[in-house]
Amino acid sequence: MNVNRPPVNRSFGKQDRVVKQRDFDRVHQGKWFAADRWLVVKGSENELGIPRLGLSISKRVGNAVVRNRWKRAIREAFRNGRGDIPAGWDFVVRPRKGARLNGLEIARSLTNLSRRLVRQHQRSSARSGS
RNA sequence: CAGGUCGAUUGGAUGUCCGCUGGUCACUUCGGUGACGAGAGGAAAGUCCGGGCUCCACAGAACAGGAUGGUCGGUAACGCCGACCGGUCGAAAGAUCAGGGCAAGUGCAACAGAAAGUAAACCGCCAAAAUCCGACUCGUCGGAAUGGUAAGGGUGAAACGGUGAGGUAAGAGCUCACCGGCGAUUGGGGUGACCCGAUCGGCCAUGUAAACCCCAUCCGGAGCAAGGUCAAACAGGGAGCAGUCGUUGUUCGCGGCAUGAUGACUUCCGGGUAGGCUGCUGGAGAUGACGAGCAAUUGUCAUCCUAGAUAAAUGGACAUCGAGUGGUUUUCGAAUCACUCACAGAACCCGGCUUAUAGAUCGACCUGAAUG
RNA sequence: GCGGGUGUAGCUCAGUGGCUAGAGCGUCACGUUGCCAACGUGAAUGUCGAGGGUUCGAAUCCCUUCACCCGCU
Numbered sequence: 001m002n003v004n005r006p007p008v009n010r011s012f013g014k015q016d017r018v019v020k021q022r023d024f025d026r027v028h029q030g031k032w033f034a035a036d037r038w039l040v041v042k043g044s045e046n047e048l049g050i051p052r053l054g055l056s057i058s059k060r061v062g063n064a065v066v067r068n069r070w071k072r073a074i075r076e077a078f079r080n081g082r083g084d085i086p087a088g089w090d091f092v093v094r095p096r097k098g099a100r101l102n103g104l105e106i107a108r109s110l111t112n113l114s115r116r117l118v119r120q121h122q123r124s125s126a127r128s129g130s
Numbered sequence: 131c132a133g134g135u136c137g138a139u140u141g142g143a144u145g146u147c148c149g150c151u152g153g154u155c156a157c158u159u160c161g162g163u164g165a166c167g168a169g170a171g172g173a174a175a176g177u178c179c180g181g182g183c184u185c186c187a188c189a190g191a192a193c194a195g196g197a198u199g200g201u202c203g204g205u206a207a208c209g210c211c212g213a214c215c216g217g218u219c220g221a222a223a224g225a226u227c228a229g230g231g232c233a234a235g236u237g238c239a240a241c242a243g244a245a246a247g248u249a250a251a252c253c254g255c256c257a258a259a260a261u262c263c264g265a266c267u268c269g270u271c272g273g274a275a276u277g278g279u280a281a282g283g284g285u286g287a288a289a290c291g292g293u294g295a296g297g298u299a300a301g302a303g304c305u306c307a308c309c310g311g312c313g314a315u316u317g318g319g320g321u322g323a324c325c326c327g328a329u330c331g332g333c334c335a336u337g338u339a340a341a342c343c344c345c346a347u348c349c350g351g352a353g354c355a356a357g358g359u360c361a362a363a364c365a366g367g368g369a370g371c372a373g374u375c376g377u378u379g380u381u382c383g384c385g386g387c388a389u390g391a392u393g394a395c396u397u398c399c400g401g402g403u404a405g406g407c408u409g410c411u412g413g414a415g416a417u418g419a420c421g422a423g424c425a426a427u428u429g430u431c432a433u434c435c436u437a438g439a440u441a442a443a444u445g446g447a448c449a450u451c452g453a454g455u456g457g458u459u460u461u462c463g464a465a466u467c468a469c470u471c472a473c474a475g476a477a478c479c480c481g482g483c484u485u486a487u488a489g490a491u492c493g494a495c496c497u498g499a500a501u502g
Numbered sequence: 503g504c505g506g507g508u509g510u511a512g513c514u515c516a517g518u519g520g521c522u523a524g525a526g527c528g529u530c531a532c533g534u535u536g537c538c539a540a541c542g543u544g545a546a547u548g549u550c551g552a553g554g555g556u557u558c559g560a561a562u563c564c565c566u567u568c569a570c571c572c573g574c575u
Contacts, residue, residue, distance in 0.1 A: 010148060011148095011150090012150070013150085017441075018441070019440095019441060020441090021441085023441095054441065055441065056441085057441095063175090063474075064175090064474080064475055065473095065474055065475060067475095068445095068475065069445095071441095072150095072445050072446075073445095073446085075149090075150085075445085075446095076445075076446050076447095079149065079150095079446090080148085080149095080446085080447095103446075103447085
């Protein structure tokens with residue numbers, strides 16, 4: 001899929017994750033979110049210049065094995081799609097109720113939702129600025 | 131070969147690319163980078179028991195409360211395991227049992243039934259003895275009241291041993307024989323639960339302790355979010371009285387100086403939040419050999435090191451093989467296409483129990499058939 | 503990770519081992535009314551979360567299991 005593209009940073013270390021309770025609170029208190037059939041994404045700006053990912057998988061999703069599969073799938077989608085995801089934002093992602101696990105769909109959904117969310121923010125701030 | 135019983139093991143394999151978390155080594159601009167090697171389970175689960183470890187409490191003992199419950203053994207310990215004993219089920223291999231005590235005391239046993247525990251008379255059976263009435267062939271018959279009777283019927287989950295004989299008005303352990311069960315004494319075997327007997331006794335004792343209770347044995351409380359340690363910011367505590375500033379008391383008043391009290395800043399100390407580090411993985415450890423033991427288990431020796439995350443790593447994509455299901459072709463050997471690959475994810479560590487689990491493999495035993 | 507609690511009619515709850523498991527609200531039907539509400543009469547409704555065990559008999563006692571809720575950083 002990414003064979004013909006220039007090499008992108010596909011690592012996913014601790015600095016690329018939302019870790020602190022404070023950061024999660026900031027994202028949840030912000031008003032920016034987007035959703036489709038698969039995922040719900042909430043976002044908030046950070047000052048780091050890179051995108052960060054946080055996961056919120058509740059016990060209702062399934063047992064520990066199912067929850068871990070979701071986390072890995074979303075992380076993998078984030079890692080492989082970093083070139084297409086807007087920088088300078090924290091995203092908290094959770095699976096939508098009733099969604100089935102499918103890696104390709106999740107990857108497409110994650111990039112689309114993150115870009116839509118940032119677009120919304122830009123439109124809104126442009127409107128309030130003018 | 132068919133049917134069955136019990137137990138054990140395993141739980142996809144290989145390769146390429148891209149990632150994640152520790153470890154060791156090297157480099158480093160101290161942010162990291164590179165190389166090498168490691169990285170989920172039999173249940174990691176439920177949290178139902180038992181321990182280690184840590185902190186708290188504590189003179190000892192008893193009570194209360196809780197748990198366990200055949201015997202002997204194993205173990206660090208257990209509610210676990212092994213062997214054996216007994217009851218029940220099965221033709222057998224085997225399975226299963228909270229398996230101490232209702233003959234210490236108290237309670238409960240609905241409905242039905244006469245009666246649910248020192249018995250009791252609804253139907254039935256009887257009228258010998260004692261009472262009354264009637265009949266007549268005058269000492270028998272019939273009846274009443276009353277009484278006797280637990281053999282039979284019926285009720286119930288359960289009705290006060292069973293069979294036979296004697297006995298009687300009818301009956302009854304009322305008496306006797308045998309059988310079952312109980313108690314006392316006693317012989318033999320076994321460490322013991324218990325087993326095999328002998329003598330005597332009263333004729334017989336309901337069920338329920340996962341009802342209260344009694345007996346025996348065991349148990350201090352909390353848990354790694356324990357505990358230890360380093361320690362921002364804000365607020366506050368203590369010490370010091372050294373320095374600066376402010377307020378105020380001390381001489382009749384004012385001002386200055388001195389001195390006492392107090393507040394702020396500065397100095398030092400302790401507690402301690404966010405957060406970090408530690409506890410944190412080498413242990414009742416794994417494998418093998420030899421020995422003890424029926425076994426559970428255990429002794430000695432040798433070899434090995436095998437996860438340590440913390441918004442929480444152990445993954446994703448592709449290819450080949452393997453297994454299963456379905457379709458097509460078929461020279462019945464197979465070929466080919468599609469789909470699927472159990473239950474489930476460490477969180478301080480062990481020993482058990484319980485529950486979930488696609489498929490594959492192995493062993494022991496029982497019954498039946500055939501052959502020898 | 504640790505500790506504690508609750509499951510009974512559609513909903514909220516009672517229920518001493520023993521009759522067909524009850525109450526209130528709700529639902530349905532009929533009556534009343536010109537119509538509705540209220541009222542009256544009657545009716546339907548349960549795997550007592552699930553599976554075993556003890557007992558003659560279990561919603562109740564015991565064991566296992568499932569789901570949900572609460573607390574501890």
